[in-house]
Amino acid sequence: MIREELYVLVRGRREKVDIKSPSGITILFNSNLFADLSKIDCSKSYTFRIPHTANNSRIFDVIEDVRVDSSLYGKRVSCEYWFDGVPLIQNGNLYLSEVSKGEYSAVMIFDVMEGLVNLNDNDISIRELVNDNTDIVKYSMDELYLQNHANYFYEYYRSDHFSNNSIQTPCYNAGVVHYGVVPDGEFPPDYNLEVYYRKIIDDERAYPQLLFPTPVMPVQRIIRKIRDHFGLSMSRRIVQDADQRDLQIMDERDPDIFRLGGIPMVSTNMDEELARKEALIFDGLGGIKKVTRTFTAITGQTETYTVEHVLQFSSAYYANPSHELITLKNDSDRVKTFSLNVHNMCLRISGKIVFSTPSGYTGEAPSISIVSIAPPRYKFEGVIELATIQSEYDDSIGRFVIDINENGWQGVFDLSGFVTPSPAEIMFAANMEDELGILLDQCTIRVEPYFDEGAAGHKCKVMPNLPDVSCMSLMKSLYFMAGGFPKINSSGELDISYFTDIRFNLEEDNIYDWSRYLLIGASGDPDNIKFTNGNLGQNNYYLMKNESVEYKESGSTDDVYGGNKADIVCENQCLDRVKTIYQFPFNGKFMVNGKRKRIPTGESIKYWEIDIRTAKASEAKPAIGFFKILRDQDLDMFGMDDLLGFEVWQMGTQYKEYEFLQELLRKPVIIRVPMRCPMADLLHIDYTKPVYLEQLNSVFAIIKVEISSSGSCVAELLKLTNNYHG
Amino acid sequence: MTVFVFNPYYYTLSGYGDGSVVNIAVQTRDGNIQFRFNVVVHGQPRVYLSRFFQLLFENPENTRSIDAVLLVNNVQKETYSLIYGSASPEQIDHFTEPYHVRWFSNLPMVCSIFNGSYFDNITPNSQSHAQPKITFDTSTEGFFLKWMDNVGNLWSFLFKEGTDAVKTKDGTEFPTGNTFSYGGHIIDEITRSSKTSDREIKCCACNLTKEEREYVKSIVKSNFVYLSYKDSWIPVKVTAGTYSYSIDEPLTDFEISFSIPDAQPQTL
Numbered sequence: 002m003i004r005e006e007l008y009v010l011v012r013g014r015r016e017k018v019d020i021k022s023p024s025g026i027t028i029l030f031n032s033n034l035f036a037d038l039s040k041i042d043c044s045k046s047y048t049f050r051i052p053h054t055a056n057n058s059r060i061f062d063v064i065e066d067v068r069v070d071s072s073l074y075g076k077r078v079s080c081e082y083w084f085d086g087v088p089l090i091q092n093g094n095l096y097l098s099e100v101s102k103g104e105y106s107a108v109m110i111f112d113v114m115e116g117l118v119n120l121n122d123n124d125i126s127i128r129e130l131v132n133d134n135t136d137i138v139k140y141s142m143d144e145l146y147l148q149n150h151a152n153y154f155y156e157y158y159r160s161d162h163f164s165n166n167s168i169q170t171p172c173y174n175a176g177v178v179h180y181g182v183v184p185d186g187e188f189p190p191d192y193n194l195e196v197y198y199r200k201i202i203d204d205e206r207a208y209p210q211l212l213f214p215t216p217v218m219p220v221q222r223i224i225r226k227i228r229d230h231f232g233l234s235m236s237r238r239i240v241q242d243a244d245q246r247d248l249q250i251m252d253e254r255d256p257d258i259f260r261l262g263g264i265p266m267v268s269t270n271m272d273e274e275l276a277r278k279e280a281l282i283f284d285g286l287g288g289i290k291k292v293t294r295t296f297t298a299i300t301g302q303t304e305t306y307t308v309e310h311v312l313q314f315s316s317a318y319y320a321n322p323s324h325e326l327i328t329l330k331n332d333s334d335r336v337k338t339f340s341l342n343v344h345n346m347c348l349r350i351s352g353k354i355v356f357s358t359p360s361g362y363t364g365e366a367p368s369i370s371i372v373s374i375a376p377p378r379y380k381f382e383g384v385i386e387l388a389t390i391q392s393e394y395d396d397s398i399g400r401f402v403i404d405i406n407e408n409g410w411q412g413v414f415d416l417s418g419f420v421t422p423s424p425a426e427i428m429f430a431a432n433m434e435d436e437l438g439i440l441l442d443q444c445t446i447r448v449e450p451y452f453d454e455g456a457a458g459h460k461c462k463v464m465p466n467l468p469d470v471s472c473m474s475l476m477k478s479l480y481f482m483a484g485g486f487p488k489i490n491s492s493g494e495l496d497i498s499y500f501t502d503i504r505f506n507l508e509e510d511n512i513y514d515w516s517r518y519l520l521i522g523a524s525g526d527p528d529n530i531k532f533t534n535g536n537l538g539q540n541n542y543y544l545m546k547n548e549s550v551e552y553k554e555s556g557s558t559d560d561v562y563g564g565n566k567a568d569i570v571c572e573n574q575c576l577d578r579v580k581t582i583y584q585f586p587f588n589g590k591f592m593v594n595g596k597r598k599r600i601p602t603g604e605s606i607k608y609w610e611i612d613i614r615t616a617k618a619s620e621a622k623p624a625i626g627f628f629k630i631l632r633d634q635d636l637d638m639f640g641m642d643d644l645l646g647f648e649v650w651q652m653g654t655q656y657k658e659y660e661f662l663q664e665l666l667r668k669p670v671i672i673r674v675p676m677r678c679p680m681a682d683l684l685h686i687d688y689t690k691p692v693y694l695e696q697l698n699s700v701f702a703i704i705k706v707e708i709s710s711s712g713s714c715v716a717e718l719l720k721l722t723n724n725y726h727g
Numbered sequence: 728m729t730v731f732v733f734n735p736y737y738y739t740l741s742g743y744g745d746g747s748v749v750n751i752a753v754q755t756r757d758g759n760i761q762f763r764f765n766v767v768v769h770g771q772p773r774v775y776l777s778r779f780f781q782l783l784f785e786n787p788e789n790t791r792s793i794d795a796v797l798l799v800n801n802v803q804k805e806t807y808s809l810i811y812g813s814a815s816p817e818q819i820d821h822f823t824e825p826y827h828v829r830w831f832s833n834l835p836m837v838c839s840i841f842n843g844s845y846f847d848n849i850t851p852n853s854q855s856h857a858q859p860k861i862t863f864d865t866s867t868e869g870f871f872l873k874w875m876d877n878v879g880n881l882w883s884f885l886f887k888e889g890t891d892a893v894k895t896k897d898g899t900e901f902p903t904g905n906t907f908s909y910g911g912h913i914i915d916e917i918t919r920s921s922k923t924s925d926r927e928i929k930c931c932a933c934n935l936t937k938e939e940r941e942y943v944k945s946i947v948k949s950n951f952v953y954l955s956y957k958d959s960w961i962p963v964k965v966t967a968g969t970y971s972y973s974i975d976e977p978l979t980d981f982e983i984s985f986s987i988p989d990a991q992p993q994t995l
């Protein structure tokens with residue numbers, strides 16, 4: 002005999018409601034094994050009848066009398082439901098929906114996840130999430146250079162990069178490599194993108210060059226905004242409030258899209274501005290040959306980029322690994338150079354150089370000249386000396402020092418109207434007189450672009466420039482990408498269970514043994530066996546946005562994207578042939594440009610293109626991926642190390658999660674069995690723990706368990722196959 | 728005025744214009760419990776008050792009469808002496824005519840009768856308005872029951888034992904996982920099933936005079952019946968059914984059966 006108790010909190014008092022025995026309340030425990038985030042139960046509700054007794058009438062303030070303005074009219078009150086002495090529902094809500102035939106119809110709501118209800122009902126695009134002052138990108142090339150591979154992801158998250166108006170993180174500047182084409186050796190004099198894109202179409206042999214790196218927004222920051230906007234609570238596996246640097250690894254799973262994922266910004270408006278300003282040049286193998294930058298100061302406009310650019314020479318680049326000293330010679334092979342495409346700009350040079358002179362040196366103070374060199378590539382011709390900086394003897398250290406810091410010497414070069422020989426490039430080199438024996442002790446020079454303060458700065462907001470994907474779509478995608486299904490954990494937070502958790506628990510013998518609760522004997526059969534859950538087909542596809550399930554002839558000028566569709570196969574000839582489980586709102590890797598097939602695409606995202614007829618740019622295709630290291634293939638004179646790059650995610654059954662899901666669903670057998678109530682297990686149920694039933698000699702995954710107040714309990718279970726061990 | 732709360736009671740509103748809304752409050756005299764509602768007037772409406780009267784009794788087993796007032800637009804219009812019960816015409820007459828009560832002097836006798844204004848606990852020597860005529864009985868063998876009748880009076884009587892029966896009901900059956908074998912062969916699986924049990928007792932109030940029947944028969948309608956066992960009272964339920972007796976017989980037996988909560992078998 003099940004003893005049920007129902008308590009409600011009314012008018013400040015906890016009252017015990019008279020309920021029928023049995024009450025008719027049914028509690029459903031539902032695993033989300035087959036569900037996606039939009040189908041997850043964010044609240045459960047049950048309707049049942051409460052008898053009309055004097056006690057209940059007093060509790061509900063005589064709501065059954067039409068004349069009375071009952072204080073419980075339309076109200077939800079807190080309730081508790083105790084099942085056989087176990088507080089099954091502690092934070093429920095109860096309200097009376099109607100009174101009929103002398104009984105109250107009550108609805109009890111529990112397990113409410115307000116945030117998820119909100120997300121389901123009021124979904125918005127991620128572009129509309131709160132955009133506070135901290136979401137402004139300031140671009141810096143320097144942030145792309147990695148000095149410490151072991152901790153590459155976190156290294157550059159420095160507090161000195163914060164200001165009231167901008168945040169720099171490597172994530173915002175991660176190099177999503179986009180290919181544009183620049184004709185060999187020719188920059189149009191006005192650097193007008195439209196014009197040279199027209200040239201590109203005609204000239205497939207043009208040398209492929211990447212245009213520029215694009216800011217990438219970390220997935221973690223977007224999830225935090227989603228969490229705050231909808232009032233969701235999420236477990237630490239999904240979101241953490243820590244700095245990127247401190248993000249803890251919760252699961253040793255690779256790849257971890259929640260922690261390491263990023264979404265590039267794709268909006269056209271942002272891109273055009275950016276394109277005119279910055280450029281990175283890569284060779285076709287993804288290595289870095291030289292760096293080209295374009296600076297444009299645009300006056301009188303708002304809402305565009307503020308570019309603050311910092312380049313750092315560091316003696317580390319020159320150092321022979323075992324010595325601190327370096328010799329600079331007037332030799333093109335040894336000169337550390339970088340090239341700048343400068344247009345209407347000033348340069349501020351600061352830094353410190355310490356010379357080491359041989360003992361007894363009586364010559365002139367060594368000097369450094371800042372020269373600009375206009376190549377064709379890698380050949381120095383037409384060296385123009387911009388400035389010579391004399392060193393001064395510093396008694397305290399006994400060395401000649403050039404100290405061009407803020408308080409010392411500054412060189413400002415106004416290069417507006419500077420005409421360089423074609424091609425319009427300037428290379429700055431720090432060049433030293435070739436004096437025997439003079440060595441450089443230390444050389445750190447910064448070359449900064451210097452804007453006239455009167456010129457209006459430009460800023461780019463992050464959120465509106467992201468792809469137009471809804472928050473719910475993004476969250477769903479993340480779950481599918483991670484290879485798990487959503488669950489609400491015992492703290493009421495949104496969490497993730499991985500498919501392989503089921504197998505892991507099985508291998509660790511971490512299972513529920515419900516044999517003794519089962520109400521069928523060893524010779525008995527389940528009440529019901531089904532071979533599908535109703536949503537499965539023979540082929541169940543997970544697709545990227547650019548893919549389709551059916552085979553389509555592709556046109557010769559169609560772009561080609563990577564990313565295999567994942568196909569979970571059910572070997573059941575009676576099901577529909579093809580079903581799409583989910584189509585991601587993101588494209589796969591951009592493999593081949595349909596119109597310019599010989600141009601390598603960098604296997605990155607399909608960036609914006611200009612329509613030559615209308616000179617309009619279309620937005621880049623949305624993509625999502627992981628941060629990765631972009632390695633310099635060619636450690637040449639530049640000595641450049643690795644850049645923080647980006648790799649597009651793609652669907653593939655390389656994920657163990659999907660391999661396992663395939664094994665789960667290859668021949669699904671779903672049974673329904675009557676049981677006595679395994680109360681202790683149900684109270685904190687873990688849906689990734691398999692269930693062992695001796696009578697059926699098999700192990701199962703839980704789909705759902707339904708208990709009714711009459712004491713009967715029915716479980717729906719999915720048989721686990723034996724094929725996946727090891 | 729005395730009102731039985733389970734007899735329908737209507738208050739007629741008069742002197743209020745058509746279409747006006749009148750606020751009515753029913754409350755205990757001290758105002759601790761109150762119910763308010765609105766009445767739309769058309770003509771002279773009858774206002775049904777019994778439900779609220781019933782709800783004023785929070786602890787009916789101990790307090791079966793309450794003083795209450797009726798307020799119309801916050802002005803007191805009526806006072807009532809409420810009784811937790813309903814009355815038939817004969818019971819109303821009995822306020823003036825006394826009961827004939829058999830008093831069991833060796834048992835914990837309980838008797839409480841409405842005397843016209845409140846419930847009076849009666850003893851053989853009391854001087855109550857409602858003082859019944861007493862006949863003494865010293866027997867002690869049998870089931871001694873007390874109950875509240877539909878008017879709200881408390882009575883008790885000694886019923887002679889008849890039969891004692893156990894009624895069981897099957898619960899769910901389930902396999903234990905063990906088998907029963909004999910001679911090297913497995914005969915069958917062992918299943919167990921849970922049960923609930925009730926104990927039903929038949930007993931009889933013997934040799935009742937015509938006057939005694941007047942009150943003893945009310946036990947079959949009662950919702951509040953207790954069996955005396957040593958120092959405590961065990962709640963029992965009188966089995967529903969048809970109880971008949973001949974009206975004119977000078978002495979009759981009155982048989983009832985009741986079920987008593989039983990110690991339950993182990994829940995499996």
